[in-house]
Amino acid sequence: MNTRDGHPEQLLPWYANETLSPEEKADVEQHLAQCEQCRNEVALLKRLREQVQKEEIPSPGEFGFKRLQRAVNQEQRVHSVPPAWWRPALAAAVVVILVQSALLVNLWPGPKPMTPLGVDHDGAVLQITFTPDSTIAQIQKLLERIQGTIIDGPGAIGVYRVRLAMDPVDEREIDRIVTRLRQERQIVTHVSKE
Ligand SMILES: [Zn+2]
Incomplete structure (x- = not known):
């Protein structure tokens, strides 16, 4: 099983989703x-999922990460600081939910950065749009490989903001990651530094 610190964190969103194979389950x-x-x-993932399912047809303006983030922030006030394993699994869950809603497909028409370059930003952040054909598993793997966490998105044109786990910010390493991502044409349609 895919574990870090012994926890099957990467499988939990799929478990909550009831899409695991019998063995994994x-x-x-x-x-x-x-x-x-x-x-x-x-329990948290299931609540998020139920909350999303209760919504009627999602519209890009109201639906998406922002609202989930609010729900999550409420959780955080109740429980203390989330442990380190929590974020990647949550990002994966968000991707699951968004992909299920077919938002990735609907919102993809073309790349354009959300904010101009050089505007103050939080650490190493990339703006990424995914191809309509990319699978959840592909996106998840890609984010793991670049140690990225979705912090915002999708924007009106399907742009996700992905923060790289990088401290201090290493511009050359960011450039290398951007170059690598641009080669992932099956998954990524556009990537730019913020
Ligand atoms: Zn555990």
Whole structure:
């Protein structure tokens, strides 16, 4: 199983989604039986999912990461600071939810940066649009590989803001990541530095 620190964090969104294979599901359930941390996360993911499903037809303006972020921020006030494993799994869940809503498909027409270059930004942030054909698993893997977390999106034209785990910011490394992403033509249609 794909684990970090022994937690099947990458599988939890799929578990909450009920799309795991029977084998994976059994593995996760075995872990959940003995891990309260992961049980709590599954509960959170399921709540997020229900909340999204209750919505009627999503419109790009109201639907999306912002609202989920609000829901998540409320969670954070109730429970303390989330542990480090929490963010990537949540980002994955957000991608799952957005892809299910076909927003990636609907919002993709073409690339354009959301904010002009040089505007004050939070660390190393890339603006990425994904191809309509890219799968959740592909996006998830890509984000893992660049150690990226979706912090915002999709914008009106399908742009996601992805923060790279990088401290201090290393411009040359960012350039290398951008170059690598531009080669992922099956998944990424556009990538730019913020
Ligand atoms: Zn666990």
